[in-house]
Amino acid sequence: KDDLPRLEESLHALIPLGPFRYNISGKALYLEDSLTVAKATDAKLKRLGLQMDHAFSIQQALQLLDNNKYELIMTDIVLQDNETGIDFIQRLRADNRFAQTPILAVTSLESVHRRIQALQSGANDYISKPVLDEELFARINNLISATRLIEQLTRERQRLLELATKDHLTGLYNRHFLTELAKRRFAEANRQQQALAVLVLDIDHFKQINDQFGHQTGDKVLKRVATALQAQCTTEQYLARFGGEEFVLLLPDCNLSTAHDKAQQLCQALQQLQPEGINTSVSIGVACLSTAREEYFDEVFARADKALYQAKQQGRNQVIA
Numbered sequence: 001k002d003d004l005p006r007l008e009e010s011l012h013a014l015i016p017l018g019p020f021r022y023n024i025s026g027k028a029l030y031l032e033d034s035l036t037v038a039k040a041t042d043a044k045l046k047r048l049g050l051q052m053d054h055a056f057s058i059q060q061a062l063q064l065l066d067n068n069k070y071e072l073i074m075t076d077i078v079l080q081d082n083e084t085g086i087d088f089i090q091r092l093r094a095d096n097r098f099a100q101t102p103i104l105a106v107t108s109l110e111s112v113h114r115r116i117q118a119l120q121s122g123a124n125d126y127i128s129k130p131v132l133d134e135e136l137f138a139r140i141n142n143l144i145s146a147t148r149l150i151e152q153l154t155r156e157r158q159r160l161l162e163l164a165t166k167d168h169l170t171g172l173y174n175r176h177f178l179t180e181l182a183k184r185r186f187a188e189a190n191r192q193q194q195a196l197a198v199l200v201l202d203i204d205h206f207k208q209i210n211d212q213f214g215h216q217t218g219d220k221v222l223k224r225v226a227t228a229l230q231a232q233c234t235t236e237q238y239l240a241r242f243g244g245e246e247f248v249l250l251l252p253d254c255n256l257s258t259a260h261d262k263a264q265q266l267c268q269a270l271q272q273l274q275p276e277g278i279n280t281s282v283s284i285g286v287a288c289l290s291t292a293r294e295e296y297f298d299e300v301f302a303r304a305d306k307a308l309y310q311a312k313q314q315g316r317n318q319v320i321a
């Protein structure tokens with residue numbers, strides 16, 4: 001097996017190829033029990049612009065993986081101490097951290113079933129020993145390019161998801177997202193006879209704040225209020241900016257009395273906030289899913305909104321359930 005590098009050289013001489021430029025950088029990990037093969041591969045990868053870390057055993061490879069970020073993982077199949085590259089690939093694919101990392105199996109030419117096993121275990125590609133430089137480079141380039149494309153698409157998807165579900169100014173959920181979520185939550189709560197409460201919150205005399213301090217300051221007040229409300233909510237309590245200076249909070253597993261307490265707490269927190277040094281308060285309407293009959297978001301929201309209207313009528317800075 002230690003003659004492999006020389007065999008590769010002679011093969012390479014038989015297949016002369018022109019220079020081909022790849023745009024690759026970063027680090028690769030190679031699990032390989034032959035030091036000679038590892039050293040020869042290291043030299044090849046350097047030409048490609050990849051730094052290589054070498055591990056002799058799965059344990060050593062996993063340790064390196066804990067402490068380094070790799071663009072590519074390469075693995076030999078037949079290792080020492082009854083270990084195989086197949087085991088290693090399976091371990092990697094069971095670990096979320098390496099879900100996106102491309103794996104290249106390095107198999108001996110004749111072991112067809114190992115190659116298939118490697119692919120079935122989650123290797124993205126394989127290359128046979130003796131390794132031809134140009135083939136290795138092309139395969140690595142394709143693997144890393146595909147991974148970069150997936151990473152770019154994942155980021156793009158995340159950005160679009162934010163745009164579609166979040167309010168631009170405050171970073172809270174937007175009306176569309178909360179409405180869709182509420183529809184599902186109401187269907188579920190009806191089916192499972194669970195409590196579900198809706199709070200509608202509206203900043204008092206916000207128009208006066210805009211008129212007196214300007215629209216920009218108004219925006220800052222909105223952001224501060226949103227942040228303060230969010231700070232009082234858990235990840236299971238869904239807060240959205242529903243319109244201009246109006247917010248909706250969906251409280252799963254929450255009956256009317258608990259929802260009323262929560263609303264009081266928010267009302268008091270807001271009164272103490274003084275965003276931008278401005279006295280600010282909110283009025284809150286509370287309503288809860290009926291325990292007597294099936295009810296949907298629109299109906300419960302309408303009741304909470306009516307309660308909010310009453311809170312405004314009765315002098316603002318208060319909660320009506």
Ligand code: GH3
Pocket residue numbers: 169202203204205206207208210214215216217218219222243244245312316
């Ligand atoms: P009430 O206590 O009855 O709720 O009085 P209000 O002045 O808060 O209510 P009204 O509905 O009369 O006015 C809401 C104001 O909120 C008017 C609108 O210009 C302002 N507004 C809506 N969206 C934004 C925003 O994104 N930024 C700023 N600065 N103002 C906004």
Ligand code: MG
Pocket residue numbers: 032033034076077078079080
């Ligand atoms: Mg080996």
Ligand code: MG
Pocket residue numbers: 202203204205206207245
């Ligand atoms: Mg208002």
Ligand code: MG
Pocket residue numbers: none
């Ligand atoms: Mg109003």
Ligand code: MG
Pocket residue numbers: 202203244245246
């Ligand atoms: Mg309003």
